[in-house]
Amino acid sequence: MDNRKRQPSSSSTGSLVFWSSSFPRQAARVLIVEALPPGWSDTCSVLCDALDNFLSLACSLDGPCRIPLLSLYAISRQQECLLPFVQVRGNLARLHSCVEELRSIPGESCIKSAAKGGDLLRQAVLDSLQQFKQYIRHTSTGNQACSNASVEVTVVTSQPGRSVIHQLESGLKEADLVSLRRLLVVQIIGTNDWSQDSHSPEATMTEDSLMLGTEVDLQQVENSVFAMETVLKAWLQEQGGEREHLHLLLPSPSDNPLPVCVKCDMLERLISPALIPMTPSLGVKTESVRDFLPAVKGPGNQSPTPQRLRVIKVLHADGVCESVLYGLPLVIRPTTCWQLDWDEMENNNSLFHALCQTLRNQDLFLLLRVEPDKKSPAGGSGVYSHYILQPSPSLSLLLKPVASRELLLPCSLPVSNQDPSPNAMQSIQGCLSQLDEDFVLNPLLLSSNLYQHLRSRALLSQPRYPYRLQSAPAHREQPQAAESSRNAVGRQQRQPPNRQLGPSSRVRATVAPLPSASSCSSSLLGPPPAKASRPALHFLSSGRRAPAPPLQEEDSDDCLILQ
Structure with a gap:
């Protein structure tokens, strides 16, 4: 599995998409499900539906490998390995059958002894670690799937979570846990038992006495x-942690030349729709108008039909989080189509102006959904994309794609109730005071050095021309010889077309320099000096070709040979 590039899908533009591998340290995953009474009858359908949804997404994702290996265990009457370690990408059929096998485990007549359940859980953890070691031992070291010899075990249970942790602690004290990076116990709490003051679904508590x-x-x-789904989607995020991702450099408020460095980590908020091989009706690309308009089906130069977006909700601007928006925005303006009559165009402009002013005055956004095509077959499983319509100070609107539930990744950022330390506040305020302040962002003042980069890149890869200079004696050729050579070429070109040239014959086209004004005035006085002549260029004929010079490594373009 190459994490640096992917082959273009049927919906791509046909060129390779390169990226750096952001997931080189992803661990293998083990999921252990306690299918024990009385909670399994309530959690079975919920867990299996979440697994089905998550695996359908994880198996179809393009790009870097986010889950290299997955194994699934179930604990009911006995500890059973439903799925040995397999690769997730492109393996949806096998994973789906495994989920159906988990769904078929009955919710009653299972073991009812907590002690026996804890012993089976310990055996499942040890067995998964042993199987992982055997998989690594029998897999080549160059395989990307096993480049990181670590595993994370997730236990899903409806039993009290703290008691399950202490059972695992007492059972695994003497075991070899070198390859175990993390052990997560997920306790599913019933809806009736989930009080308002309980921990949020994404909250995590760490035991201190382990x-x-x-x-x-x-x-x-x-x-x-x-x-x-939120618990499982955490597997799709990078789990490195060996080093920080980002350094923010602020100007130092003192005379110290070194900047103030704030070290940060980066977290993905959503799955990019470009990593999904299928192309939804909208939402993957908004780079141009043609990417937005639906595809035209049918013969001829039929123009595309207008895209239909239905307004489904009114949103307050302060309630829209920018982290769930993606892609490039499109500017929406009133139409200037010449096929509309003047009355209809004037009425449309008035409606558009009223919409812009209403949204801007009340600080509102609109939530849009793609209207399905009426010509599509009924009952089809279409993908509905959503958009945010945002007013702008000018007579225009901004259209931005918004992520849906399926693409969101867990993002539980803590909210601090206490102020930072006075020293930190004073240091940051001093850093910001060193910067210039602008009230309006002017992109014309931002330069990315793109022109210079493209220019230097083009100059370094100059094309190789198909002609070559004549030898040194030809440089000293007199104009009379050049004239006779041109006459000979003219006679050869006037020969009948059915006359074939011999294998040793060679056609030489001599290119003479254009006469300048001074040379034309001095032509009456005699022939020009020899130093005024320039090297003549000639082309290779198809009868005899000189060997092409070797190409450099950075220049792989094919050379054109004129005949």
């Missing part, structure tokens, strides 16, 4: 499909 020497977390989630 002796396993590895990271052990307890996560309590609501018994809903979305909450379980």
Whole structure:
């Protein structure tokens, strides 16, 4: 699996898309499900539906490998490995059958002894670690799927989470946990038991009194499909943690020449629709108007029909988070189509102006949804994209794609209730005071050095021309010889077309320099000196070709040979 590039899909433009591998340290995943009474009858359908939704997305994602390996265990009457370690990408059929097998486990007549359930859970963890070691041992070291020899185990249970953690602690004290990076216990709490003051579905509590020497977390989630999807989608985010991702450099408020550095990590907020191989009706690309308009089907030069977006909600501007918007915005203006009559165009301009002013005065946005095509077959599983319509100070609107539930990744950022330290506040305020302040962002003042980069790149890759200079004696050729050579070429060109040239014959086209004004005036006095002549250029004929010079490594363009 090459994490640096992907082959273009049927919906792509035909060129390779390159990216750097942002997931080189992703760990293998083990999911252990406790299908024990009485909670399994309530959580079975929720967990299996969430697994189906998540795996359908994870198996179809393009780009870097986010989940290299996955294994699934179930604990009911006994500990059972439903799925040994397999690669996730492109393996949806096998993973779906595994989820259906998990769904078929009955919710009753299972083991009812908590002690026996804890022992089976310990065996499942140890067995998964042993199978992972065997997989690594029998897989070549160059395989990208096993480049990182670590595994993360997630236990899903409806039992009290703290008691499950202490059972694992006592059972795994003497085990070899070198390859275990993290152990996560996910406790599913019933909807009736989920009070208002409970932890949020994305909250994580870490035990402090554990002796396993590895990271052990307890996560309590609501018994809903979305909450379980949020837990599983955390697997799609980078789990490196070896180094910081970003350094923010602020000017130092003192005389110190070194800037103030704020070290940060980056977190993905959503899955880019460009990583999904299928092309929805809208939403993947907004780089141009033609990317937005629907495809034209049918013969001839039929013009595309207008795209129909239905307004479904009115939103307050302060309630829209910019992190869920993606792609390039499109400017929306009233139409100037010449096929409309003047009355209709004037009425349309008035409606557009009223819409812009109303949204701007009341600080509102509009939520839009793509209207399905009436010609599409009924009952088809179409993909509906959504957009935000935002007013601008001018007589125009901005159209931006907005992510849907399926593309969102977990993002539980803590909200601090206490102020930062006075020293930190004073340092940051001093750094910001060193910067210039503008009330309006002017892109004309921003230069990315793009012109210079493109110019230098083009000059370094000059094309190789198909002609070559004549030898040194030809440089000293007199004009009379050049004239006779041109007459000979003219006689050869006037020969009948059915007359073939011999294998040793060679056609030489001599290109003479154009006469300048001074040379024309001095032509009456005699022939020009030899130093005024320039090297003549000639082309190779098809009868005899000189060997082409070797290409450099950075220049792979084909050379054109004129005949």
